[in-house]
Amino acid sequence: MRAVPGAPNVLFIVLDDTGYGQFGCYGSPIQTPNLDRLAKGGLLYNNMHTTALCSPSRSCIMTGRNHHANGVAAVTEMATGFPGYNGNIPFENGFLSEMLLQHGYNTYMLGKWHLMPSEQESPAGPYDRWPLGRGFERFYGFLGGDTNQWYPDLVYDNHRIDPPASPEQGYHLTVDMADKAMAFIADSKQVAPDKPFFMNFSTGATHAPHHVPKEWADRYRGRFDDGWDAYREKTFANQKRLGVAPPDAELSRHDPDVPQWDSLPAESRRLAARMMEVYAGFLSHTDHQIGRLIDFLAETGELDNTLIMVVSDNGASPEGGATGTANEAQFFNNAPEPIEDSLKAIDDLGGPTTFNHYPWGWTWAGNTPFRRWKRETYRGGASDPFLVHWPRGIKARGEVRTQYAHLIDMLPTVLDVLGVEPPETIKGVTQSPLQGVSFAHTFDDVSAPGRHRTQYFEMLGHRAIDHDGWRAVCPWPGPSFTESDQPFGTPITSETLSALDAHNWELYHVDEDFAETRDIAADHRDKLIEMISLWYVEAGKYGVLPIDSNTLARMMVERPQITKARDSFTFRPGTQTLPASVSPRVLNRPHSITADVEIPADGAEGVLMSQGTSAGGWALYLKDGRLHYTHNYVRRTWDTVTSEGPVPEGHHELRFEFEPTGKPDLAGGKGTPCRAQLYIDRQLVGAKDFPVTTPIMFNPGGVTCGANPGPPVTPEYTSPFRFTGTLHTVTIDVSGELITDAESEMRMHLARQ
Numbered sequence: 171m172r173a174v175p176g177a178p179n180v181l182f183i184v185l186d187d188t189g190y191g192q193f194g195c196y197g198s199p200i201q202t203p204n205l206d207r208l209a210k211g212g213l214l215y216n217n218m219h220t221t222a223l224c225s226p227s228r229s230c231i232m233t234g235r236n237h238h239a240n241g242v243a244a245v246t247e248m249a250t251g252f253p254g255y256n257g258n259i260p261f262e263n264g265f266l267s268e269m270l271l272q273h274g275y276n277t278y279m280l281g282k283w284h285l286m287p288s289e290q291e292s293p294a295g296p297y298d299r300w301p302l303g304r305g306f307e308r309f310y311g312f313l314g315g316d317t318n319q320w321y322p323d324l325v326y327d328n329h330r331i332d333p334p335a336s337p338e339q340g341y342h343l344t345v346d347m348a349d350k351a352m353a354f355i356a357d358s359k360q361v362a363p364d365k366p367f368f369m370n371f372s373t374g375a376t377h378a379p380h381h382v383p384k385e386w387a388d389r390y391r392g393r394f395d396d397g398w399d400a401y402r403e404k405t406f407a408n409q410k411r412l413g414v415a416p417p418d419a420e421l422s423r424h425d426p427d428v429p430q431w432d433s434l435p436a437e438s439r440r441l442a443a444r445m446m447e448v449y450a451g452f453l454s455h456t457d458h459q460i461g462r463l464i465d466f467l468a469e470t471g472e473l474d475n476t477l478i479m480v481v482s483d484n485g486a487s488p489e490g491g492a493t494g495t496a497n498e499a500q501f502f503n504n505a506p507e508p509i510e511d512s513l514k515a516i517d518d519l520g521g522p523t524t525f526n527h528y529p530w531g532w533t534w535a536g537n538t539p540f541r542r543w544k545r546e547t548y549r550g551g552a553s554d555p556f557l558v559h560w561p562r563g564i565k566a567r568g569e570v571r572t573q574y575a576h577l578i579d580m581l582p583t584v585l586d587v588l589g590v591e592p593p594e595t596i597k598g599v600t601q602s603p604l605q606g607v608s609f610a611h612t613f614d615d616v617s618a619p620g621r622h623r624t625q626y627f628e629m630l631g632h633r634a635i636d637h638d639g640w641r642a643v644c645p646w647p648g649p650s651f652t653e654s655d656q657p658f659g660t661p662i663t664s665e666t667l668s669a670l671d672a673h674n675w676e677l678y679h680v681d682e683d684f685a686e687t688r689d690i691a692a693d694h695r696d697k698l699i700e701m702i703s704l705w706y707v708e709a710g711k712y713g714v715l716p717i718d719s720n721t722l723a724r725m726m727v728e729r730p731q732i733t734k735a736r737d738s739f740t741f742r743p744g745t746q747t748l749p750a751s752v753s754p755r756v757l758n759r760p761h762s763i764t765a766d767v768e769i770p771a772d773g774a775e776g777v778l779m780s781q782g783t784s785a786g787g788w789a790l791y792l793k794d795g796r797l798h799y800t801h802n803y804v805r806r807t808w809d810t811v812t813s814e815g816p817v818p819e820g821h822h823e824l825r826f827e828f829e830p831t832g833k834p835d836l837a838g839g840k841g842t843p844c845r846a847q848l849y850i851d852r853q854l855v856g857a858k859d860f861p862v863t864t865p866i867m868f869n870p871g872g873v874t875c876g877a878n879p880g881p882p883v884t885p886e887y888t889s890p891f892r893f894t895g896t897l898h899t900v901t902i903d904v905s906g907e908l909i910t911d912a913e914s915e916m917r918m919h920l921a922r923q
Contacts, residue, residue: 177366179475183478184282186372186374191538195412201454222551236696240629243255246286265305277368280317282317289729316345340650352463379524387452393447398431402421422685437513449532451520475560482555485553488528488544492526495527540553549641550632558613572619577606628709666771677690740900747821764824766898790824808857844860
């Protein structure tokens with residue numbers, strides 16, 4: 171089918187973990203000249219809402235339906251069996267890409283996907299929920315929630331690839347994405363210049379790791395030395411001046427979980443300021459790449475007739491913890507980094523050897539003027555900047571729009587602009603009704619009434635509802651961790667839920683209290699009860715119940731797989747890196763890794779099997795003739811066991827065994843201690859006790875046979891350190907069957923005397 175003549179291109183630019191107070195055009199001191207250019211030539215919305223988390227928000231953008239109706243109650247790695255939580259976006263909830271394909275559009279997806287259960291990221295498929303299975307003709311990006319910007323987990327269309335260059339050669343993912351975006355458009359336009367495109371350009375920025383060339387971070391040297399309170403005050407004043415905050419708005423309170431800047435020791439302030447400099451450089455660098463894409467559209471004559479919508483998927487992220495971290499994997503393993511360790515890495519922050527994230531204070535400041543952050547349904551988690559730019563279709567320039575909107579409204583607005591009705595079927599599947607409403611009527615009418623009157627929120631137990639200018643919020647575990655005296659992820663029980671409904675809902679008249687500063691629940695009990703009742707109506711309508719807030723259980727639960735359960739997994743060199751979700755689960759359990767190799771006369775070196783990166787992982791490898799196994803515990807300790815002698819020439823079985831010697835302490839961020847043992851041809855050649863191992867997950871956590879792509883698990887070699895001998899297979903066995911060899915143990919003991 172050919173598109174209607176003159177149909178506009180559609181470009182979604184979706185940033186990640188970028189707060190309301192972080193674009194320059196929303197008052198931030200961070201320089202975003204290209205986003206500001208779009209704002210000046212288009213519209214800024216100050217009342218756009220997200221779900222407060224990435225996968226759920228992205229599902230809303232793509233389908234025009236609510237996140238629980240999409241089965242995406244949380245990130246897809248936390249999918250459970252409940253219908254609203256299973257991570258499988260139903261095919262009756264069609265994607266915008268699928269719809270526009272029926273109207274003659276090219277469709278391109280670049281960057282972060284994160285819209286299918288993680289166990290479906292397998293090279294064995296199924297591929298029907300990958301981008302090319304959901305209406306995109308081309309894809310270049312990564313499938314999971316985040317990736318290393320220097321060494322990304324790249325997928326091109328339906329297959330994994332290595333990055334085309336190294337960081338030393340100037341590689342960075344955002345630059346690569348912009349290059350590919352322009353190439354995709356140019357490829358089509360040289361053949362069919364009148365064919366419009368829909369592109370979803372979804373950056374890894376500004377999600378951790380905050381990776382950026384050092385010169386970009388250094389532009390901000392000293393700019394944040396006065397701290398997060400000063401940032402908020404200056405940004406809020408700018409927001410009022412720019413009109414993105416009402417003139418009578420009040421700045422929300424100082425967050426109880428965030429220390430006063432002046433109370434911090436000098437070294438802590440130095441570290442926190444540098445972390446923010448790196449973040450600011452990351453956002454400015456991203457803005458520059460967006461500018462390259464905009465310039466390309468202008469150069470090719472496409473910009474004026476391209477409907478551009480820019481948004482973030484949620485508020486700024488708290489995953490760096492109270493002090494920030496040089497390695498975000500520590501957050502996911504409940505193993506926060508001592509500040510002394512972070513300080514040692516201060517000069518490397520943003521570079522290839524770190525996986526860094528800033529502290530809570532900058533998270534809170536990034537969401538100015540709102541309270542709280544990502545994962546929570548206060549406005550700090552659920553309200554974001556939103557820009558619309560379309561010179562041919564919008565007369566207004568540089569104006570602010572205050573009408574209420576939610577991400578589910580983006581798709582209906584695009585269809586409205588195009589004059590396209592939602593399809594009745596896609597690929598033979600009858601479609602469900604859209605749940606969002608168009609806001610296209612606000613483009614040229616600043617006073618047009620909003621049409622989105624009611625919107626529920628639920629994220630990991632944290633709840634809220636908006637209705638006609640009123641907002642009710644029921645925070646879980648509380649308004650802050652300090653005030654609740656309970657950690658994030660505390661599960662809700664039925665008894666807890668009843669108590670929350672009776673006592674913990676807050677009420678705000680956001681038409682008059684922009685930043686949720688005055689809880690008036692006690693004075694408006696009837697209105698509060700009305701709002702709570704309405705939340706339950708919406709929850710029943712969209713599949714929100716039962717509420718599941720147990721984040722640790724959802725991360726640790728065994729995932730459904732495409733094959734029956736088994737204990738033995740055989741790998742071959744030259745095959746694709748497997749994501750952790752479809753790899754053998756080796757953490758906290760006895761297991762063995764056995765390589766079938768041939769060593770040439772002049773010896774061999776390289777990785778036999780690896781999982782993870784410099785952020786955490788393990789590797790079995792040969793170096794200097796000897797067999798080694800290293801476990802990298804979230805970049806805090808590297809324990810290595812080494813064979814006492816070299817591996818001889820010839821055909822051999824090289825084996826590592828993990829034998830537990832204690833129990834894991836998941837709450838304390840420590841995995842199972844073990845006896846690490848090496849064997850050559852089933853003869854014990856090395857043993858060592860590892861006091862602590864990784865408790866919950868490797869992030870990144872890909873498993874590779876015959877190499878270690880990306881930043882290396884151990885500094886003892888340089889990636890990819892491919893094995894130079896002949897590697898036939900590597901088998902990982904998790905049955906618990908280990909070699910019992912008392913005689914070899916005794917020989918090893920006597921040899922040490």
